Amino acid sequence: TGSPMSGRRVGFCLSDKKRKRMNLHAFHRCSLTDPSLGEFFLSQIDLARPLVPQGPFDVIVHKLSDVIVEAEHDSRSQQLLANFQSYVAAHPGTVLLDPLPAMTQLLDRFASYRIMTKLHNSLRDWRICSPPYLEIHSVSDPSSIQQAVMAQGLSFPIICKTRVAHGSLSHEMSLIFSEGSLADIHPPCVLQSFVNHGAVLHKVFVVGDQHFCVERPSLKNFPSGPCDRETIFFNSHQVSKPESSSDLTAVSRIVGVTSEAVAALVKELRVQLGMALFGVDVIINIQTHTLTVIDINIFPGYEGVPQFFSALLSHIESVLDKQTFAGPQAVGPSATSTALSTSRTVDTRSLSDAARDNRLPLRFCSCHPGFQMKHNSCFYFIVEEAEEMVTYSCVEVMQIGNSQNSRNSLHTVIIIAQNIY
Ligand SMILES: Nc1ncnc2c1ncn2[C@@H]1O[C@H](COP(=O)(O)OP(=O)(O)OP(=O)(O)O)[C@@H](O)[C@H]1O
Numbered sequence: 001t002g003s004p005m006s007g008r009r010v011g012f013c014l015s016d017k018k019r020k021r022m023n024l025h026a027f028h029r030c031s032l033t034d035p036s037l038g039e040f041f042l043s044q045i046d047l048a049r050p051l052v053p054q055g056p057f058d059v060i061v062h063k064l065s066d067v068i069v070e071a072e073h074d075s076r077s078q079q080l081l082a083n084f085q086s087y088v089a090a091h092p093g094t095v096l097l098d099p100l101p102a103m104t105q106l107l108d109r110f111a112s113y114r115i116m117t118k119l120h121n122s123l124r125d126w127r128i129c130s131p132p133y134l135e136i137h138s139v140s141d142p143s144s145i146q147q148a149v150m151a152q153g154l155s156f157p158i159i160c161k162t163r164v165a166h167g168s169l170s171h172e173m174s175l176i177f178s179e180g181s182l183a184d185i186h187p188p189c190v191l192q193s194f195v196n197h198g199a200v201l202h203k204v205f206v207v208g209d210q211h212f213c214v215e216r217p218s219l220k221n222f223p224s225g226p227c228d229r230e231t232i233f234f235n236s237h238q239v240s241k242p243e244s245s246s247d248l249t250a251v252s253r254i255v256g257v258t259s260e261a262v263a264a265l266v267k268e269l270r271v272q273l274g275m276a277l278f279g280v281d282v283i284i285n286i287q288t289h290t291l292t293v294i295d296i297n298i299f300p301g302y303e304g305v306p307q308f309f310s311a312l313l314s315h316i317e318s319v320l321d322k323q324t325f326a327g328p329q330a331v332g333p334s335a336t337s338t339a340l341s342t343s344r345t346v347d348t349r350s351l352s353d354a355a356r357d358n359r360l361p362l363r364f365c366s367c368h369p370g371f372q373m374k375h376n377s378c379f380y381f382i383v384e385e386a387e388e389m390v391t392y393s394c395v396e397v398m399q400i401g402n403s404q405n406s407r408n409s410l411h412t413v414i415i416i417a418q419n420i421y
């Protein structure tokens with residue numbers, strides 16, 4: 001009998017660059033050698049090929065930032081994204097790490113900075129905040145930008161970042177030291193008060209309910225207030241990668257972060273974002289010692305976190321355990337309960353075959369793609385084989401998938417079980 005803990009099918013849908021950086025081979029080795037974890041089958045998903053034959057998947061781990069950003073203007077990327085979305089909608093039992101809408105919002109700094117600003121209220125007790133900022137939607141006359149900067153309470157120096165938060169151009173930034181230099185910006189962009197923080201960046205890498213903190217170089221302190229210095233143009237990867245060394249990154253004083261505050265921040269963001277794989281960039285204001293959030297990243301590199309692979313695998317395992325117990329959550333709008341006429345007619349033969357072949361692990365229950373599970377139902381499936389017969393305990397069988405499907409798929413039996421305990 002197959003154990004529900006075994007054989008997780010994990011698909012990775014990543015850009016070539018991300019795949020190489022992640023080193024999926026090492027990941028695979030980790031999945032094989034960590035005895036505390038169940039069995040994982042890892043595969044790479046090729047977005048350019050039909051997805052159904054590449055599946056099924058219990059989980060898809062993805063970073064589709066390139067495709068999502070390119071889909072704004074490129075029809076091939078639109079098609080790839082649409083294919084992926086329809087696969088996901090048709091397979092509600094497949095867990096997506098992370099949900100597309102949740103991660104898409106972080107590709108837009110206008111959206112992510114609004115989220116960061118909300119933290120100020122929700123985490124008031126921890127004195128966590130993000131710097132004042134201003135959205136610049138389009139080219140406007142310098143005096144109206146200057147007025148908006150004043151009205152929003154921004155202080156010089158000001159850091160200017162592109163609106164789009166992904167791709168090589170998104171790391172091109174500038175430091176602006178006076179009102180006159182606001183002419184150097186290229187909308188759409190955000191302007192944000194620069195906060196002196198002793199040139200230390202605290203990267204908080206989140207994997208489900210675990211998080212890891214890593215220190216990185218960062219921009220050095222600058223005198224507060226406007227001055228006649230020329231705008232400094234820089235690439236964020238020159239200043240905040242582990243190996244970064246630049247005139248802009250001299251460490252002056254290291255100020256630590258309290259682990260309780262970081263834990264509270266991570267907990268709050270997990271709820272706000274509805275994501276499991278993300279990074280938060282934090283600096284400590286050297287004057288006020290306030291923990292200040294400056295960036296939230298989708299599925300970051302986890303550089304300096306050797307535990308990343310095992311943390312990811314145990315997160316996947318815990319997500320799937322919860323799902324097996326509670327049943328898949330949301331399904332697409334096309335999935336209507338009318339598709340499930342209440343029926344107690346059971347194709348016992350196909351079910352019995354499936355159970356005997358171990359294609360239906362005991363106590364496994366899943367949902368046929370495209371059907372809707374009853375909200376808040378518990379799903380539980382107990383099969384007892386007596387000779388050729390199969391009996392059910394405490395389950396109301398709504399529909400058994402047709403025999404063609406039941407050949408290869410665990411997702412063919414639909415059982416709505418309620419009040420089973
Ligand atoms: N408000 C700020 N005050 C002080 N320094 C800042 C501020 N915002 C950004 N920085 C500095 O600029 C760097 C880049 O900023 P940010 O993290 O927003 O860029 P990014 O390109 O989105 O980064 P990532 O590579 O993590 O995606 C930070 O690591 C930090 O050194």
Ligand SMILES: O=P(O)(O)O[C@H]1[C@H](O)[C@@H](O)[C@H](OP(=O)(O)O)[C@@H](OP(=O)(O)O)[C@H]1O
Pocket residue numbers: 017018021063065165166167168240241279297299300301302303
């Ligand atoms: O782990 P940190 O230091 O946060 O670095 C990440 C950057 O912050 C991201 O900007 C990278 O993604 P982009 O490809 O969007 O630049 C991201 O690239 P990746 O998706 O290839 O890992 C990382 O380099």
